[in-house]
Amino acid sequence: xxxxxxxxxxxxxxxxxxxxxxxxxxxxxxxxxxxxxxxxxxxxxxxxxxxxxxxxxxxxxxxxxxxxxxxxxxxxxxxxxxxxxxxxxxxxxxxxxxxxxxxxxxxxxxxxxxxxxxxxxxxxxxxxxxxxxxxxxxxxxxxxxxxxxxxxxxxxxxxxxxxxxxxxxxxxxxxxxxxxxxxxxxxxxxxxxxxxxxxxxxxxxxxxxxxxxxxxxxxxxxxxxxxxxxxxxxxxxxxxxxxxxxxxxxxxxxxxxxxxxxxxxxxxxxxxxxxxxxxxxxxxxxxxxxxxxxxxxxxxxxxxxxxxxxxxxxxxxxxxxxxxxxxxxxxxxxxxxx
Amino acid sequence: xxxxxxxxxxxxxxxxxxxxxxxxxxxxxxxxxxxxxxxxxxxxxxxxxxxxxxxxxxxxxxxxxxxxxxxxxxxxxxxxxxxxxxxxxxxxxxxxxxxxxxxxxxxxxxxxxxxxxxxxxxxxxxxxxxxxxxxxxxxxxxxxxxxxxxxxxxxxxxxxxxxxxxxxxxxxxxxxxxxxxxxxxxxxxxxxxxxxxxxxxxxxxxxxxxxxxxxxxxxxxxxxxxxxxxxxxxxxxxxxxxxxxxxxxxxxxxxxxxxxxxxxxxxxxxxxxxxxxxxxxxxxxxxxxxxxxxxxxxxxxxxxxxxxxxxxxxxxxxxxxxxxxxxxxxxxxxxxxxxxxxxxxxxxxxxxxxxxxxxxxxxxxxxxxxxxxxxxxxxxxxxxxxxxxxxxxxxxxxxxxxxxxxxxxxxxxxxxxxxxxxxxxxxxxxxxxxxxxxxxxxxxxxxxxxxxxxxxxxxxxxxxxxxxxxxxxxxxxxxxxxxxxxxxxxxxxxxxxxxxxxxxxxxxxxxxxxxxxxxxxxxxxxxxxxxxxxxxxxxxxxxxxxxxxxxxxxxxxxxxxxxxxxxxxxxxxxxxxxxxxxxxxxxxxxxxxxxxxxxxxxxxxxxxxxxxxx
Numbered sequence: 001x002x003x004x005x006x007x008x009x010x011x012x013x014x015x016x017x018x019x020x021x022x023x024x025x026x027x028x029x030x031x032x033x034x035x036x037x038x039x040x041x042x043x044x045x046x047x048x049x050x051x052x053x054x055x056x057x058x059x060x061x062x063x064x065x066x067x068x069x070x071x072x073x074x075x076x077x078x079x080x081x082x083x084x085x086x087x088x089x090x091x092x093x094x095x096x097x098x099x100x101x102x103x104x105x106x107x108x109x110x111x112x113x114x115x116x117x118x119x120x121x122x123x124x125x126x127x128x129x130x131x132x133x134x135x136x137x138x139x140x141x142x143x144x145x146x147x148x149x150x151x152x153x154x155x156x157x158x159x160x161x162x163x164x165x166x167x168x169x170x171x172x173x174x175x176x177x178x179x180x181x182x183x184x185x186x187x188x189x190x191x192x193x194x195x196x197x198x199x200x201x202x203x204x205x206x207x208x209x210x211x212x213x214x215x216x217x218x219x220x221x222x223x224x225x226x227x228x229x230x231x232x233x234x235x236x237x238x239x240x241x242x243x244x245x246x247x248x249x250x251x252x253x254x255x256x257x258x259x260x261x262x263x264x265x266x267x268x269x270x271x272x273x274x275x276x277x278x279x280x281x282x283x284x285x286x287x288x289x290x291x292x293x294x295x296x297x298x299x300x301x302x303x304x305x306x307x308x309x310x311x312x313x314x315x316x317x318x319x320x321x322x323x324x325x326x327x328x329x330x331x332x333x334x335x336x337x338x
Numbered sequence: 339x340x341x342x343x344x345x346x347x348x349x350x351x352x353x354x355x356x357x358x359x360x361x362x363x364x365x366x367x368x369x370x371x372x373x374x375x376x377x378x379x380x381x382x383x384x385x386x387x388x389x390x391x392x393x394x395x396x397x398x399x400x401x402x403x404x405x406x407x408x409x410x411x412x413x414x415x416x417x418x419x420x421x422x423x424x425x426x427x428x429x430x431x432x433x434x435x436x437x438x439x440x441x442x443x444x445x446x447x448x449x450x451x452x453x454x455x456x457x458x459x460x461x462x463x464x465x466x467x468x469x470x471x472x473x474x475x476x477x478x479x480x481x482x483x484x485x486x487x488x489x490x491x492x493x494x495x496x497x498x499x500x501x502x503x504x505x506x507x508x509x510x511x512x513x514x515x516x517x518x519x520x521x522x523x524x525x526x527x528x529x530x531x532x533x534x535x536x537x538x539x540x541x542x543x544x545x546x547x548x549x550x551x552x553x554x555x556x557x558x559x560x561x562x563x564x565x566x567x568x569x570x571x572x573x574x575x576x577x578x579x580x581x582x583x584x585x586x587x588x589x590x591x592x593x594x595x596x597x598x599x600x601x602x603x604x605x606x607x608x609x610x611x612x613x614x615x616x617x618x619x620x621x622x623x624x625x626x627x628x629x630x631x632x633x634x635x636x637x638x639x640x641x642x643x644x645x646x647x648x649x650x651x652x653x654x655x656x657x658x659x660x661x662x663x664x665x666x667x668x669x670x671x672x673x674x675x676x677x678x679x680x681x682x683x684x685x686x687x688x689x690x691x692x693x694x695x696x697x698x699x700x701x702x703x704x705x706x707x708x709x710x711x712x713x714x715x716x717x718x719x720x721x722x723x724x725x726x727x728x729x730x731x732x733x734x735x736x737x738x739x740x741x742x743x744x745x746x747x748x749x750x751x752x753x754x755x756x757x758x759x760x761x762x763x764x765x766x767x768x769x770x771x772x773x774x775x776x777x778x779x780x781x782x783x784x785x786x787x788x789x790x791x792x793x794x795x796x797x798x799x800x801x802x803x804x805x806x807x808x809x810x811x812x813x814x815x816x817x818x819x820x821x822x823x824x825x826x827x828x829x830x831x832x833x834x835x836x837x838x839x840x841x842x843x844x845x846x847x848x849x850x851x852x853x854x855x856x857x858x859x860x861x862x863x864x865x866x867x868x869x870x871x872x873x874x875x876x877x878x879x880x881x882x883x884x885x886x887x888x889x890x891x892x893x894x895x896x897x898x899x900x901x902x903x904x905x906x907x908x909x910x911x912x913x914x915x916x917x918x919x920x921x922x923x924x925x926x927x928x929x930x931x932x933x934x935x936x937x938x939x940x941x942x943x944x945x946x947x948x949x950x951x952x
Contacts, residue, residue, distance in 0.1 A: 233445040239395050241460045241511070242433030245424055252448050331495045332449055 001327075008323070012316045017075075019312045020087070020305075024071045027301050027308075034096040034299045035063055061094060061302075074305065087309065093302025097294065102306050106288060110310070112181055113287040117276060119203055120210040121268060128215045132222030136230060137249065151216035160282040163209045167283065170205055177202075179284035206283055210276050218261075225260060229253035255329070262326050266319035270311045340410060341368035342551045343392070343519055348405035348419065350387050350396065361387045362575045364405065369519065374545065374552040376566035376583075378559065378598070380616075380824040381793075384575040385555045389521045392553070393438055394423035394431075411435050411518050434464040437512035441524040443504035447496035453480075454492030457511040464515055479510040482547075483540060501683065502533035502910075509540065516548055523555045530682040530849050532912055535893035538565050539905035557823045559599060560895030563587055564903045571595050587899055599897060601827040603856035605879055606898075612834075613827035613856070621778035621832055623839040630810060630841060631710025632673055637843050638694065638811060639713065640669040643703030645689055663689045665867040666703070666929065671860075673810070676837065676844040678858030678875075680851060680890070682913060686867040687847045691813050694845060695733060696724075707731075709810055729759050732804035736816040738796035742788040748774075748799055749784040755806045773802040777832060794825030798832065805836070814846040818853060830856060851894050855879050860938070863887045865913050869932070870922075873939035883941045885918045 035058050042051045058064055062073050062080050072078035074093065076086020085091040092102040135147045170176040177183050182198040189195055229235065230253050238248040277289035288307055295304035327334050350362040362384045369375045377385045390396045392407055407418040409431065421428040437460075440446045447456060457479060458472030467475070473492060480488035483506040496504055505525065512520055522541065526534035542565050545552060556562060562569055562583070569586040571579040571594065579592040590596045600614045645664040664686040671677040679687045692698040694705060696716055706713040709730055719727050732755075735741035742751060749770055756766045771781045777798040788796055797817065804812055817833065818826040830853065836842060848854050854861055855875060862872040863886065871884040882888045889912030895903055911917045915924035921943050924930050932940045 233440055233442055234448045236395060237438075237440065237446045237508075237511075238448075240393055240433060240438045241463070242429045242431075243459070243463055244429065247463075251451075255450055256448070330450060331452075332497060335495070335498070 023308045028067050092306045095303040097298050097300045102303050109286050109288045116206050119207045123207050123211040124214045128218035132219045135223045136226035151219045154212035155216035159209050159279045163282045166205045209279050225257035229256045262322050265322035269314040269318035342371045343369040344408040346406045349403045351403045352400045367570050369551050369553050372549045373567040375568045376554045376562040377570050379572035381822045383572040385572050389523050394428045433460045434515045435517050436519045437517040438521040439508045439512050439525050441527050443508050449497050453494050453507045479514045483510045501529050519551045521553045531893040535908045536910050559897035563897050563899050564895045603852040615827040616824045619778045619828045622775045633708035633710050636670045637673040638671040639706040641704045643667050643700040645700050662867050674841045675859040676857050678854035678861040679847045680854045681864035685864040687864050691847050729807045730810045732809040734804050734814045734817050737820050738800050752806050759807050777802045793821050811843045816848050870942045877939045
C-alpha cells in the first residue's frame, strides 16, 4: 500500500514536470512578452527612464535568453542571474503587470478562492444527496417532480444573472454591501471578528450562485445511480433481512452509488479555480479566476504560469485523494491493488 | 400436523401502463412444519411473486388485492397480508422467523461489506447483539454451512469466494436466527451440478437439524424429485396441481406438469427422440444454397493447445503466479457434427472456445480449420484469409439479454454481420426475412427492438445473427442456460433442425450434462484445463469411466423418483486430481496420458506406475 502511494507520488511529480513544460511553452507561443510589449509602448511615449527599468527586469528574469533556458530557470533547474530561484525553490516569479512578486498578488486570492468554492462544494453535497435520495425513493411522485423541476431551474438559470438578482435583494433586505467578500471599509483591516462576520455574510450569495448549477447535475446523476443500485438483488437481500428501509438504503445502495462521485473529486478541485470566473467577475470577488484571465491576456507569463501550475497541482492532488478514498471505500479496488 | 403457513385465496396485482395486471389469481396452499414444499412453474407463473408476498418485499408496483397469508409461528396466526410491509411487526418476522435465499449468490451479497458483517447483521438488528457476539455466532453459522475456515471467512469479501461458498454464506445469513420458514428462490439454478448437489444436501441436513420448513421455488424437476416432500405446480398465476411428491411426480394429473417433464433433456431418452416443447414453435428452414465444400478430414482440429495466465503478485516480494487455464487440449470436430465440451466453471472450456474464435491466442499448440480447401492454422491467418475465417465461425452467447444491442432494431442486428462482409443491400433485405423464418419469428418483428421480445425469442434473434453471414461452425456457449425451461426445448430443437438443414457444425460448451447429451455427437469432459475423458455420446454418459465424469453424472438430479441423488457420495473434491481413485490419480505436477479403452473412448490415466515399472 505504502509502496503504491510512493509510486503514485513519483508519477505525480513527473506529470507536473511535463505539465510545467507544456504550460510554459504554450504561454510563450504568441510572439513577444509583457515586457517587450511594454518597452515598445514606453519608447513610443518617450519615457526613457522606465525603459531602463524594464530592460533591467528583462535581464534579471533572463527574458533575453532562449526559451528553454527561461523555462529551466522558471522551474528552478538552472541558475538564473540570481542563482537557483524558481518554482522548486518556492520563488513563484514576478508579476510585471502588478509590479509585485506573484506571491503577493495571488496570496489572499488563492485562499479565498478555495474558501468560496469549497463552501459551494459542501453546499452542493449537503443539498443534493438528501434530495437525490428522496427523489430516488419516491420515484414518479409529486415530490420527485418538484425536486427535479427545482434542479432544472438551478441548472438553467445563468449564474451571473442569478448573482445580480441575489445581490440586489441581499442589499435591499439585509443591507449587504454590493460585491466583494467583505465590506470595503474592512479591506485593509486585520482579520478580526467583524471582518470574519462580514466575510461569512458575503459568502452566502456566491455559494448559492456557484452551487446551484452543480446541485442540479448532482441530483440527477445521484438519482440515476441510486435507482440502478436499488434494483440490485443485494438491496432486496437487505430488506429480506428485516433492515429498516433507511438503514438498508444508506448501508448498501447509497454506498455503492458513491463511487463515481468519489472518482470525480480529481476534477472537482481544478474546477473550483477556473469554473467560477464569470461569477467572480460579476460579484467582483477577489479570487484567482479573474487574475488568471488578466494575466493570460497581458502575457504576464510568470503570473499565468503559476496559476496554471497551481490548478494542475490541485488536479493531481485531487486524483490522489479520490484514489485513496476509493481504495478505502471499495474492497474490490483494495484487493486489486495488492 | 398443522401447517406453518397457509395461503388462502391470495391475489396479487401489478399496476402497469395498460391497467392492472393480476399475477396471482386466488392462490391457496399450505407449507407444513419441517417439510419442504416445492413450488414449480415457468417464469411468469407467479412463483416468485408468491415468495415476495410472503416476505413482504413485493415491488412497489405490486399489491396484494385479496386473500390471506396465515403464519402460525406462535400460539396465534398472523396474517402477513394485513401487515404494513415496512412496519415493525413485519420487520420482526422478516429475516428472523421467515428468511429467504436467492438465485444469484454473487449479486445478492454486497461486494463492499465483508461476509461476516452481512451475515451477523440480521442478528444485530433483531436481537441487538453487539459485534463480538454477532461475530461469534456468525462463525458458528459459517461452520454449520460447511465453510472450511469460518474464522477467516468473517473477514472475506463475497468476490473472493466461489459461487458455491457464496450460496453457503447466503444460507448462513438466512439461518443464523433459526427461522421457522426458509423461502429459497431458485437457490441452485446458477450453480454447477456438483455444487448444486452439495447445496441441496446442505439444505436437507439443516432442515433435519433445525426442523424448519422450506418453501423451494424451482423450475428444475430433478431438484424437486430429490429434496421436496410436497409439490405445488403453478401455471399462469393459478395452482394446477398440489400434493405429496410421490402422488404428483409418479402420476402427474395435469397436462402442464406432464409437458414440463417432457420438455427437459433426460439421460434415458431413446436415441433420436426429440424433446416436446410445451408450446410448439414453427420454423421454415430453406435448404442451403449450394452444398458447402466438404473437407477431407475434420472441419476443426485443436492440437495440443495450452494457455496460461499470469496473476499479478499478491505482495511485491511474492512471485507472480501462473494459472494454467488450458493444458494440452486436443479436439476434433467433423463437418456437420456437434462436439460437446463439458466441465464445471473454471475448467477451461470457455477459454478453448475463445481460442477457436481467435479471440485469444494459445501459448502453444495449433488450431486447424479446414473449409474444404485443406487445413490451415487459424492463428497464422492474416488479412483476407482471417476476414474469411471470421465469417465462417460465429458465436451464440449465453445471455440473450446482454448480447443484443438494445438501441438497434432486429433488422440492424441481423444486417450488421452481412454489411461487414460486404453483402449488397437488396440481398441483406431478403436474407433478413429468410433468417427470421429460419428461426421461427415473424418478419414483422424486424423493425422492432430487442426489448419487445421474450428471452427465448431473443435467443432466436441471436442465433439468426450468427447464421447471417452463412457460417460453417457455430460456437454455442451455454445456449439455453439463461432461458426458462419452457423454451429450452424449442431452442435446442431449433438448433438441431438448423444443423440438419444447413450442414452446420457446432461446438457446444455447457455445464448442463443433459443438454450436452441431447445435442452432441462426441463429448469431451474437461477438468482443470485438461480433458479427462472423451467419447461418442452413446458411450460417455452410459459407460462413464473417469471418476470426474462419474462424479459429474452422479450429481445431476433426475426427475424420476427411482434415481435419487446419493448425497453422501458428493464430497466436493471431485475436481482434485490427487483424490481420484488409483489408475486415474495424478500427482501434483503430473499430466497423465489419454488412453483408448474402446474405439473412440479415451480416458486420462496416471503414468506414474509406468514410470515405476520402467
